[in-house]
Amino acid sequence: MDYDLSRIDYGICGITYPDTLKILPPSGQKMEQKFAIGDKNGVLQCLSIKDEEPVVQFKTLPGKPITSVQLASSVGTQADKIFTASGNEVKGYTRKGKVFLSIETSLTETITSMYLHFRCIIGSDLILCSGRIVTYYRDLREYNSYICDDRVLDIAAFAVPNSTRVRLLVLIANKGAILLENGKLISRTTIPSGPSRLAVPPSTHVTDIIAFYGAGDGSIGIITYEELTLSSKCLVDGRGLGSVVCLGWYFNNGNYHLSVGRHDGSIQLYLVDMENFGEKPRLKYTYFCGEPVTSVVGGCVGTEESELLVATFSGRIFGLRSSHLVTGAKVPQDILATRRGKLEVEVARLEKQTANEREKYQRNTRSLHAGLSTPPLLDIQYELLGATNDGWQEVRITSAVPLDMLFINSNKKLAMQTDTAAVLSICSSKEAGPDLLASVRCQAGTRRVWVKMREISNSSTESKFEGSRVLIYALPAGAPRVARLVTLKLPALPYYSSHEALEKDFEKRERVWCQLEISGNFSVAEITSWLTEALPGELPRPASNVSFTRSHTLLDTILVCQYERGHATFKSDNVSTIATIRNIVSNCSVEKSIRVEMSCDIPDNCCLASFKQLEDKFKREYKKNKDIILKNAISMLDLDSSMNEEGPILCQDYATVWDSRDSINETQFEELVDIILQWYLDWRTLSLLENFNNESTKLKVALKECKVDDIIKILSKNVP
Amino acid sequence: MQLSTVQPVFKLELNHKITPDVVTIAKYDGTHPCLTASAGYDKIIIHHPHGGIASGRAQRSQAHGEVSELNLSQAVIALAAGPLRPDTGRDMLLIGSPTQILAYDVHDNTDLFFKEAPDGVNVITTGFFGKHTETLAIIGGNSSVQAIDWEGNEVFWNVVSGKVCAMITFDFDKDGENELLIGCDDSFIRVLKNNQFIAEIAETGPILCLSPVNEVRFAYGLANGTIGIYEEGIRLWRVKSKQNALALQWSGDTLACCWSNGRVDWREGTTGRVLRRVQMRANAAAMLLADYRSVGAPDLVCVSDKGEVLGYPPYQENTSFNAATKNMPSDEDRLAITELFNKKQALMVELQHYEANAASGSVSLDNLERPASAMPTNTRLQVAILHSPEEACLQLAVSTNNETVVRAALVLAEGIFESGETFIRHPQPSQLRSLLHVPLRPPRDVPVDVHIKALIGYPDSEQFHIFELTKQLPRFAMYQSFTKEVRNKGNSYVTFRITERVQRICIWVNQNFLLEEELNIESEETKELHVNLLCMRDQSYLYMDFAADGQVKFSTHDIRLAGDLIQSLAVYLNLTDLQSVAQFPEAEKKLREEMEHVSQIGEMRSRLAAETAERAQLITALLPAAQDAAAYDLREMLNRYKEVVMLNEELLTGCYIRRSTQEQAVASLKSLHTILQQAVRLRVGKYSKAVVAASRKAVQANNIEALIKIIQVGDSLVT
Incomplete structure (x- = not known):
């Protein structure tokens, strides 16, 4: 890390949306720039910084949440007009704060x-x-x-x-x-x-x-x-690293840097070669602020030298300045002290006011006359991500106030993981039902936390009929003492999280398509809502004719969905996917009491073809699985006690495993076995063949031992 | 908080794997500290950077020039060192193996003593204790502690109710003499003074480490990841982590804590706030305090299980980050400003919450369009604890006073629930009521604070109000009173005599039991008190009879419960000594069985050991013979190797048998000690001490009848 920047806090505002902080160009002779920030309360503030203390240039009244702030210039001058968007309105302000444009x-x-x-x-x-x-x-x-x-x-x-x-x-x-x-x-x-x-x-x-x-x-x-x-x-x-929330530019020492603000609270500066953009940017600086960053821009805000101005989700505004400027005692000591003193007084006043209000609030609870208390909803953002190739689905929760704990209830048994900054405990539920209760206790000051979940494959031969419902109660650490409920749906096919272009050249791979046709009296909105049970991530908004393609992150199989009012077609080279969608659609349509006609077109060789596609991966995973078993056995031998430079003396096969012990950790072999078995069962069900138990047991054995010929033999039975 | 970039002042590699927690630092020549650790099963390594030690049993290690290896024939369980011999200032090495303890003078290459430890060895510590003027070696076994002097003579012995996991000598009651603090796996920290337990601190998990902080404070670490500091028996703070604390040390006015995953953090002594944090490259094996650089002040020596040793100087404010910038007053102001903004932000959020509340205060209750976060302002939460004999538990009833429902209840209490410390009730949507029951089953009789967080709202709310309440469960909450007259009170009881007004006893009962209505003495004249109770756990009965003449009788089949009651009563009434007569046929029967068992196992063990030795001898003879045979007759060689293999298998089976008998022996001894401990707890003060001494004598003499007698009447010889 090359740069040494230190943080200087300027002030706070309401919750901010991404990229709602903008630095105005310098006006006239002065080098110091002003900046504008719009927040969720609808307040647009224009501030300048004098001796590390913000000076309000203008400030608007609260209104609809400001979702975007842009700068532009009128004819021939610098970009010093501020435009804000809130709801469906756009307003334009001069740098003095005068509204010169307002359109709905x-x-x-x-x-x-x-x-x-x-x-x-x-x-x-x-x-x-x-x-x-x-x-x-x-x-x-x-x-x-x-x-x-x-x-x-x-x-x-x-x-x-x-x-x-x-x-x-x-x-x-x-x-x-x-x-x-x-x-x-x-x-x-x-x-x-x-x-x-x-x-x-x-x-x-x-x-x-x-x-x-x-x-x-x-x-x-x-x-x-x-x-x-x-x-x-x-x-x-x-x-x-966390997902990117905002980007900005930071100019310093004659170089341009791309500044990146991320959801995990980190801020990076990358040095960009302006002559050759294709060159890999070099990481120069990282700062960690603990909560999602919504804006990072560079400019000469406080001093004549450029600094990085940052706004966070919860509304903190701070600068990152070169350390030599910070310690260079440019700001007189007493000014800092008075600023601190002022803040202390203000906080004390707020404390008193809050205590008063709190008492009033509590007095209400004892009054006979019952009013209705309607506190505003806690500012909590959440996001459910689709599974990558390990099958875990991640929920990210971001809060404006520090969280104390999450309390999770699911109607199905789930495996869970969480942040290192939190302690997860699965609680025994009193009812011996299939539901699950868990609590996640967070470290002090946690504002963002993730929880990973996946369904426990209960090796049942049924394909899934519905997704699982997850309720998350988020409890803040301090006031207000309210818990926000977040309701999530874990889809039944979490792996289909990767989006593909419609016209992707599928013919590169010989695919055997299974097809499901549904017709009935349903609207596009209805089928979209049914599909949310099955597919992760956001689905396209209902339109007259929707079509999209997703691919399986582990198996690389494809699902093509096409639907319009009254008719839907699903095409996949994964028979289990088709079976699951069929189950879900029939389930949901019965619930809504909508009659649908379904017809499947399952080729006889679909399992075989799919397996052949997967064969290499399957063999690889089988080998990996064996290596892991071997690795565990070798580690149990406690070879290190005879530690010497070359490591333990082993035969060559073992030595290769031992040498790569850190790189082989997990395998999806078990999962693949289950998937292929499921293919077979679904194929038999959908092809209206009887399910022979011994046949599937045989297949399972063959799969576990990776006897490819046997597997192919079993799968190719009934194939003409 | 990010990892600090603090650099160690020294760093070395031992090139040996280190067994966690079996590490010590000792001055074998009286001046130079040497790191001593167990490297694998039976190997001890000694690092001597300040010049070699006399060659003797220790051999120079191949892997590292400054390391000597010492091989024992037994597993090394614990290591300790201390200046045991009064005539020299040199440290003696104490090596604990599963059944033996060896004191070894590394400098002179002589054995000081060698002693059998039938109770096993878990921890060894050395130090001054009580009035003893010389350094003692104190050994914590599976359910006992034993102190020996430098010649191997037993100084004292006592029973503890659990496996001893951590011990320190510490002046607990500030009388100038050290007491022994014992941390056990039954989640108690006990204080032993003068061979008598003077205090007992209930914790929430097995105690893994203890460390003195200053004259009045000590630090502790639990197996559930909690660490904390006690000051004069009162907990100052505690924090919980996912990892287990491996070692705690007081260094430079901070508490350094070494976690098993290799993280080391320095915490403020009074609050537990993390000041800085470093991460070792491998899992941690130990952290000790020693002046390893010979600079006059002890450094923190951190050892990883891969053999890496890192030394950190005592924590100083300005070495934590950038030494130059840290102390600038402007920086301090800036940090304070950041902190103030944090505060301001939190307050603003809270204020907004109340303001929005006031704004919508006029909305009437009848409004059909209820916002997703609404709730009547006068909602209150009520909590009660009920006995539920049908389900053998206590029921915590949580209810609201209006039509709002209890959407979920989180109960936080330590040591009550099998799965961690939280219990959640989240009823199905169809079963949402304004009343919710949470079952509680405290497994042991200790007072527990139960924190309740209840989420209150309407069934379809999107936001719920959090109501928080704390309820204290009294020590004997699991006993329900009933008024039925009982004739036959069973033949298990303990009786003793106290001189106390029955009114005070009545207060004790009200404080320590959860009664549906408080016990009241009708008039001043009442001299008698009878309480009948039913235990929720096993539906057994407990009768407490306080007679007019001061005679007290507790009738219960559970000797442990009787002991708990007597100890609680003694503390409440401030009794220094109490003698009692007990009759617990169940415990006596069990005692007989265990004694029988122990002596049987002892015989079997010696027979097995003889067999093993014989076979081992044979193998040592056969193996060279087989090797010789290879020179002239291959068939002969094969036959001989076959014999070796057969013998080897026999040896292995023998080994398994020995191991299981050993395990049995340990288990038997442990339950024997548990019974004795319970018998001790039936008495208070000098009488309990007498019971310890007498039962030790009886166990050594294998005198079952005497033991039974001791349980029944205590040691009547003491007057």
Whole structure:
């Protein structure tokens, strides 16, 4: 780590959404810049920093939550106009705080991001994203719009050379990025890591379409448009870092740095080579602030030297300054002391006020006249992620107040894991039912916690009929003494979390498709809600005709869903997937008392074909499984007591296992055995063949011992 | 909190695997400390950086130049060292193996003594104890403690009710003499003074480590990951971790704690706040205090199980982070400002909560559109504890005073639930009521604080109000009173005589039992008190009769319960001495069986040992013969090897048998000691001490009848 920055706290505001803090360009002679921040209470503040103390330039009244803040310039000047989006409204403020623009759009959903593009000489462009729609306003009139396949996450605009047109680079949830021009798609690319934020390098030509992205899995990459194709490249791997919430730029020592704020509370600075963007950015600095970071931007806020300004989810605003500036005693000691004193007085006053209110509140509980207490909902965000190849599904919970404990109830038995900062204990339930109770006790000051869950495979031969319902009660450590209930649904097919392009070239692999056709009197919304029982992550919003493709993260099998009102088609090369969807749809439709017709088309050789696809992986996992058993046996021998330089003396096979003991840890062999067995059983069920018990036992034995010929023999019975 | 970047002041590799917790540092020549550890089953390594030790039994290690190896024929369970011999200042090494203890003078290469320890050896400590002027070696066994002097003579012996896991000598009552603090796996810390237990601190898990802090404080660590500090018998703080604490040391006014996963943290002595934290590269094996660099102040010596040794100097404020920037007053201000913002933020959230409350205060109850977080303002939570003989437990009834429901109840109490310390009730949506029962089954008779967090709201709420309550369960909460007149009170009882007004006893009963209605003495004249109780655990009866003449009779079949009652009463009435007469046929019968068992096993053990020795001899003869045969006759060689293999198998079977008899012997001894301990607890003060001494004598003489007599009447020889 090269840089040494230290934290200076400036102030607090309400809960902030990603990228709602912006630094205004310097005005006039002064180097010091002001910044604007909008929060969930709808308050937009413009602040400047004098001697580490924030000075309010202007502050608006509370209103609808501010979801986006952007800067733009009027003709010919610097970008010093502040625009805020809240709900479906857009407001524009001058740097003095005067509202000069206020429009209410006809959008039905909250504006999630916006972009303002002011062309020289003529008028201005405003681009708003809400839900799946990108709307383009020219001179405040709707010009065109485009409906994307999924939610729009972020957007960037680029000018087209020698033209007044604008090209838009749009990040779409679960899909990747597309490039729009004039409301028409001109190019698209898929990015499997799930990008969430864009950052356009400063000081490039506005015509070069190039942008960095930060992704849900923590990785950072670049999107470029060259020779009429949009392409992406991953530059920095996630390596266990939290998902990227915001990106910014930080200029220091003549170098540009990409600043990254993550959900796990870490902030990184990467040095970017401005001459060659494809070069891997170098990590220069990391800071850990303990709660999700919503904005990181660089600018000369406090001093004449550039510093990093950070806003967090719960509304803390602080700067990261070079240490030599902090210790360089630029700020007189007494100013700091008075600031501290002022704060102390304020906190004391607040304490008193709170104590008063608390007493009033408690007095109410003893009064005979019953009012109704309706405290606001705790600010808790949660997110359920789809399973990666180990089958665990992760729930992330973020709270504005420190959490004391989570209390989890599920209607099925689940295996669970949690953060290192928390203690998980599974409690015995009094009723000997299938439900599960668990508590997660958090360390002091925990504001974000994850819990991983997976269903315990109970080796039953039935495929699943429903997902599991999980209730999480989040109990804060201090006041207010209320517990928020979070209800989650764990899908029955958690592995289908990876999104694929529809037109993906499936023919690379010889796939044998099983197909399920459903028709009946159901709406698209209904079938979408049924599918939430089965599939992880967000499903596309109901439209007249929906189609999407997911792939299995462990087996790499594909599920293609296509549905419209009254008719749905599911295609997969995994027979169990089809069986599960069939069960779930029939279950849900019965519940809703909707009649549906279902027909399956299961090829006779589907199991065999699927197994052949998997054969190599299966063999590999079998070997790995054996190695692990061997490794455990060797470690039990306590060979280290004869420790010498070369390690224990073993025969070659054993020595290879022993040498790679750290790398072989877990295997999915057992899981694969279960999956293949399930294929076989589902195939027999769906093909209306009788299930012979001894046949499946034989298969199980063959699978456990990895007798490939036997397996193929059993699977290819009944195959003409 | 991130890991601190503090660097160790010294670092060395022993190139040996270290068995966790079997490590000590001793000055074998009187001046230079040497790290001594068990490296594997029966090997002891001694690290002597300050010049070699006299070659003797110890051999120079191949793996490391400054390490000597010492091989024993037995497993090494515990190591300790101390200046036992009064004539030299040199430390003697004490090696504990499963059944023996060996004192070895490393410097002179002589054995000091060698002693059988039939109770097993779990921990050894050395130090001054009580009025004894010389350093004693104190050995904690499976259910006993024993102190021996430098010649191997027994100084005292006492029974403890559990396996001894940790021991320190510590001046608990500040009288200038050391007491012995004993941590057992039955979750008690006991204080032994003058061969008599003077205090007992109930903890929530097996005690793994104890460490003195200063004159009045000591630190403790439990197997459930808790560590904490006691000051004069009162807990100052405790914190819980997922890991187990391996060692605690007081270093530089901070409590250094070494966790089994190799993390070491320094904590503030008064609050337990973590000041800094480091992580070793492997799991930890030990952490000791020693002046290993010879600089005059002890360093913290951390040893990992891979043999890495790291030394840290005593904690100092400015070495924790950047020495230069830390002490700047402006930094202090900035940190304070950050902290103040934290506070302000929390207060603002709370205030917002109340404000929103006040704003919606006018909403009437009849409003059909109820917000997802609503609740009547005058909702209260009531908690009661009931006996439930049908389900053999206590029922904690949690209820609200209106139509809101108890959505869930979390009960936090330590040592009550089998699965950890929380118990949750979360009724099915169809069974939501405003009343919820939580079953409690305290397994032992200690007072417990039960913390209840109840989530209250409407069945369809999205947010629930948390109600928190704490309820104290009295010590004997599992006993329900009944008023029926009983004639036959069983033949198990203990009687004693006290001179105390029955009114005071009445207060004791009310304090320590959970009675449906408080016991009241009708008039001043009442001299007698009879209480009939039913135990929820096994539906057995307990009768307490306090007669007018001061004669007290507790009738119960459970000798342990009788002891608990007497101890509790003695503490309450401040009795220094109490003699009693007991009749517990069950315990006596068990005692006879165990004594029988122990002596049988003893015989069997010596026979087996002889057999094993014989076979081992044979093998040592056969093996070279087989090797010789290889030179002239291959068939002959094969035959001989076959014999060796056969013998070897026999030896192995013999070994299994020996092991299981050993286990049996340990178990028998343990239950024998438990009964004796319970007999001790029927008396108080000098009488209980006399029982210990007499029963020790009787056990050694294998005199069952005398033992029974002791249980019944105590040691009547003491007057």
